[in-house]
Amino acid sequence: MSNYKNIFWVALILLACSIGACKKYEQFPVDKQTRSLVFDKYDSLGTNAYAYLTSMYGVLRDGHNVVGSDYLDAASDDAVSSAEGPTDAVTILSTASYNSFTLPVNENIWSGSQSYWAGIRMANEFVNNIGVVPVQQTYNGYSMKYEWKSEARFLRAYFYFELVKRFGGVPLLGNKVYTINDNISLPRNSFDDCIKYIISECDAIKDSLLTNPIISPNAYYGRATKGAAMALKARVLLYAASPLFNGGNIDGANPLTGYTNADPSRWAQAAQAAKDVIGLNSFALDSSFTDVFLTQNNSEIIFIRQGDNGNAVESANGPVGFPGAKGLGRTSPTQDLVDAFPMNNGLPISDPASGYDPNNPYVNRDPRLSYTVLYNGAQWLNTQLQTYEGGQSKPNTGQQQTLTSYYMRKFMGNFENANSYGAHNEDWVILRYAEVLLDYAEAENETLPAPSGEIYNAIVALRKRAGISAGTDGMYGLKPGLRQADMRTVIHNERRVELAFEESRYFDIRRWKIAETVMNQPRKGETIIQSGSATTYNVTNVLTTKFTQPKMYLYPIPYDEVLKNPNMKQNPGW
């Protein structure tokens, strides 16, 4: 009997032990990396912190077919989407059929899956925590971690600017990483504050960043550099000096939507910032226009969003009708864009002396036209492109095809004499030297009563590289002694043709406050009838775009964000 009692007590003790907390397992899973592992105070290589920084670059968006499978500029006057239907993202943008709730997801970089606040959060987390990592590698005599930190700050400045140019002033979070316990009902900072913050960041980090030409491009190409910080500053100041924010504030005294005063000196700051980039002598125009996009680490590149080595651009935008080289013909450049390209002599087609032939409209044009747009008769894939009605690339069979008789050519490989598409560099160029020249020319022109030689030189450099003939006067079609306003027209047009599809035009027509004019006209294309050997060209309307001014000069703050945050002021009109 007592034996059983013993058994019972033994069992009880065993049970008690198994119930008691014998520490057999780790308390937190080893496969989970906590902050102290990412920012590891013992890791002299900083491997994890560097990996975190690398991921931050991934937040940068690759502009190729990014907005609902279209280029953002397909929502400007340069192109329309070939995809039919009013629900196409760029069509929603260009036809003003969005509101604060239905801003297309890819352009809603405020909330949702494409939010740039995510990038800002990552940067802040990095800036706050990189200090503990004892990175041994040095740069300019200091631990490399300071350079990394500056890269994070550059990206943060860039993300802020992408927000500011769409929404106006936004809340500035500083270095704080908000948690679930924080009240984040923050008000917006003024436009002025935001610009000042971005500029001060660019200034503060520029000297600790890598310089150009970049060392070990094999490993570091694509990183933010000093040149990138300075070129970003030039762009930011140019935008800030532009009419939309500087004197043309859509809401007069509202500091969120722009400056409340007009100050011409802002143009001078912008010009100086661009001049500083030029003065670095680190960058130069590449000798070939297409090469800029197809060759890595060429002299013109200032900052990119890395892409693949592939041919996704051709798959999405290449002309339809080539069985061996599949293209969906997604982007249809407009007649306006084609007409903006001058003749090979540099004269606009509207100039009677230009030699433009409306019945043979594509000959003797600025070579950039054939590098930007595929038109009827252009050489492509060993063929003369047929975009006349019923032609190979405009078969009218109901499948997606060009709406304008034009296909986009820019960013594609040089496949004029190939049978199929091969892989090529598809980096998305965010900042390049040509833009700096244009930034400089535009800003400088606004500061002077009459254009200076330096302004001329900037435009000439671009035209020369483009392959426009110098002319007997060596002026590449530019008329000497232009007045400021005429030079402004030239610069604006030059910017349009040089930077087509690079997400410049969409914002340029806003900051110049001309969107209400250009976007309230129908978008036009060409209807080409081939009858025997005769070809006739008729301009047709392909899409009626719409722009409601002044509210559409800025995007609406997403509906929910205003609802949820009592301090969040909506932009006027939304």
Added chain:
Amino acid sequence: MLFSVKSSFAVLQDTTAKSVNRIPGIITGKVIDENNRPLKGAAIVVKGTSIVIESDIAGLFEIKANPGAILIIKYPGHYIAEVKVKDDKDLTIKLLDTHIQSPDKVDVLYDKIDQSAQLGSVATIYTNQLTTTPASLYLYALPGQLPGLYAQQVSGFSAVQTAPQTSNGLFTNVVTSHNVAPNDNSEINLKIRGQKAITIIDGVQREISSIDPESIESVSVLKDGLSTILLGINSSKGILLVTTKRPTIGAPRISFTAETGIQQSLGLPTPLPAYQYAYLYNEALQNDGKAPIYTTADFNAFKNHTDPTGHPDVNWFKTILNDYSPLTSYKLNVNGGTQVARYTISLNYMDQGGIFKTASAVPYNTNNDLNRYVINSDLSVDVTPKFKVDLQLFGRIQQGTEPGGGYGNILQTLYSLPNNAYPVYNPNGSFGGTSFYTNNLLAQSENSGYIQTNNHDVLANLDLNYNMSSFLKGLSFRAKGNLSIESQTVLNRSLQNQSYLYTAKDSSYAAVGNTVSQSNNFATVTSARYAFAQGALNYARSFGKNNVNAMLLADYRSVVLTFDLPQITNDRAFKVGYNYDGKYFIEGAVNNSGYNRYPPGHQFGIFYAGGIGWQMGKESFIKDNLTWIDSWKWRADYAKTGNANIDSYGYYGYEQTYSGVYSAYPQGTSRSRGAGLIADSLANPNIRWENAHKIDIGTDISLFKNHLRVTADYYHDKYYDLLQVRGNSIALLGTPYTVENLGINLYKGGELTLTYSNNLGNFNYFITGNASIESSKVVYSDEEPSPYPWIRHTGQPVTAIYGYTALGFFQNAQDAAHSATTVGYTPQPGDIKYKDLNNDGVINQFDLSPIAGTKPLIYFGTTIGFNYKGFSFSAILQGVTNRQISIADNAYSGFIGAGQFGTQYVGQGYDVLNSRWTPETASSALLPRLSLGNLNNTSLSSFDIKSGNYLRLKNAEIGYSLPQEFCRKLKLVGIRVFANGENLLTLSGFKGQDPEVYYGDPLNYNPYPIQRVFNAGVTIKL
């Protein structure tokens, strides 16, 4: 247990007993049960007299009765038998178990208590109520039988996982954790009072649904907080309590059952013949402003089947599906033992065939199949009179096969494949296909190898009971240990065949798709280890009329799923009950319970419950005045319970973690895709378990000598601290907000059960019915402030579905032009017109309001049956009202998967399309005009809400126990033959498909159809 019957009737008279020294006027006899074991204490009454005696321990009795008199024999839990006394023979009277049992002792969590002391809300069914249902899982028997349990079928076949739950990244060691516990029930959703159920089998939590119903003693639902409080941090959920048969003393009882049945798919949609399909497809194209793709010649060829290759018309449902599939099972149960040692062994084999046809040329089975061996054994030993040991072993070996394409994929293709897609075979015998349909469906179902899953489960229970009365009277100790292992592996031997596009013009065969040779991949899908240990001190003693019982309990449960860290739950509980004279009851429990997945220092909480009861039937004002009232008990309880559901929202989500991302960003000109790291979803360091206040008030009434029993319950369960994402989830945070303990939901409702049983002589009959009503309300949801009250969820039922309100169809262009529409859409006549709730001229997110699920759900069931001299019959009617279902719009009113892929249009259509809107049928149309991918018409709206009400003849059984003399000749204890069926008849508000399992269900889009089963078998007892 309150709605059961003790009485009824039945019996077989034995006339072969020899007569010895008969004393005139004295009748001798023996009362035995179904297994020929003597019944001690059976009451024998001579009809029309007051003579009553009881049988002795050997079941024998002597009674004074003359030949021709009628004896009435009663024994609790058995049918009443009436036997006419003959003059020359001893009687042997066999009493059969009642269909509905109502024992005095009932199972509760970790204990067995007197029914009279039960203060919680519990409903129980017993073996006989489970075995009439022919199915692969015992859960199939539950719908309609247990009040408060809402069981809805979602699939007709088990969906075993065929891919490892987790896998290593291809290039890195990053793994996705947070494994899912294995669960063999993928067919029936169970909810107890609106909450998911925890299954507890023999005192241990085990999610096992494939136990042989014959080895189950009882299945209970524990619905209130007092009944579940010992689960502590998990006590908010209802419990499905399963108790398997315990060994009983006596000679071996051996029972063998063989049964086989056929299954038949119910509610499959009817595909359109090819010519109708082509015609309607053209109409849809034209409605969309596109050119038609079929010509008159095409219609004729489809209709007349003149060109089976170029213009096929294949009913794919008939091509790949069998009309009937088999279901077979064999069950062997042995039970017996002595005072010292007792045993049960239950062996069960089940084989369920699937719906797919197989090819005779393929030597192995490609059809769905599930076969299973289950062994459950229990050995109970009294080591000493005070010390008992009980060892239970449960083993399961299960093998499932399915076609190599995966039956889910095949069904998905089947539902969306038009009759004219391609011919089954080309003229040369090759599989037909097109450049779009590159994998022939018949090739997928019959010729693509197979996928086999194997489950191996072992569960062992050890129970120790030690009576410590010598130490303190009434004290006992018990301990339980359980170890379980469940593992599942998958063997993939699938392949893919080439299909060919035949062109008649040049008799060419173009290969489409590709060939994949047969693979032979093996992987472990799941491996789960469970350990459970529990120790308890029990104290039960009476002091005069004062009865006290108390329990001090501690337990530990560990679950290790594949490679996750263990999930450890601890309970330390104390429960005490007191009653005075069985009249006034009070009970209380407190549980300090914790779960290790919560942040350190915040893992334990206190959960408590209390209940009171009053046996009003024992009060003199009833006992003395209202004698037709046998018993009337009132009871009420309250509990504060918990729900440790942190794992539903991530793996260790309380601390911010980071994950490696391969190929985060290409670096340098080499584009080397180095490692990246990103933050995982936001941490919530404050996360806690959810809580609830649960109140239950009920009454149990027994009237008219226990012929009529009534049980009624009302509950009011308020769940708070529910995890949800805050409404003010401001995007400036830079990452999505995570869940926080914010929400409050209220569930309330009631259940009523009425049971009546009686007998007319040997005709024992019963009827029991139960009905449950369940309503819910979002008391608080942290929503973003909305200017429109109808969008808000707060104040609405938890189950509400939000959508547009459909007003009918636009009947003319003018109507369409002047009405609010969805943004960017130009409506046309025949499109659905929606109500513009905020009158802003557009239909958008501000026009969403509750369109369904706002009424309290009512579900009910009725079981009727009788037994007459060995003939038995029972039937279950089950139904639901106030149920609404939504059907994915294009599954019903359009062409599935419709779209344009190149120039290839796809998508199947069903016969419901004949009721589409056309100008001619504008007044009678049930569906909008045909279209391919119309944004307006495919928005979720009240148009897509259908009635989900139904009434089923869920189950019926007819059986016959052969006369005892016949059995005796065969040297058998008993033989019973039976035929039963499942899902026999259905009345439903939703026409064309099954109301539970239907194609287009947003929760299970391409379901395996629900099965009707006709089954027959025989049970032999030795």
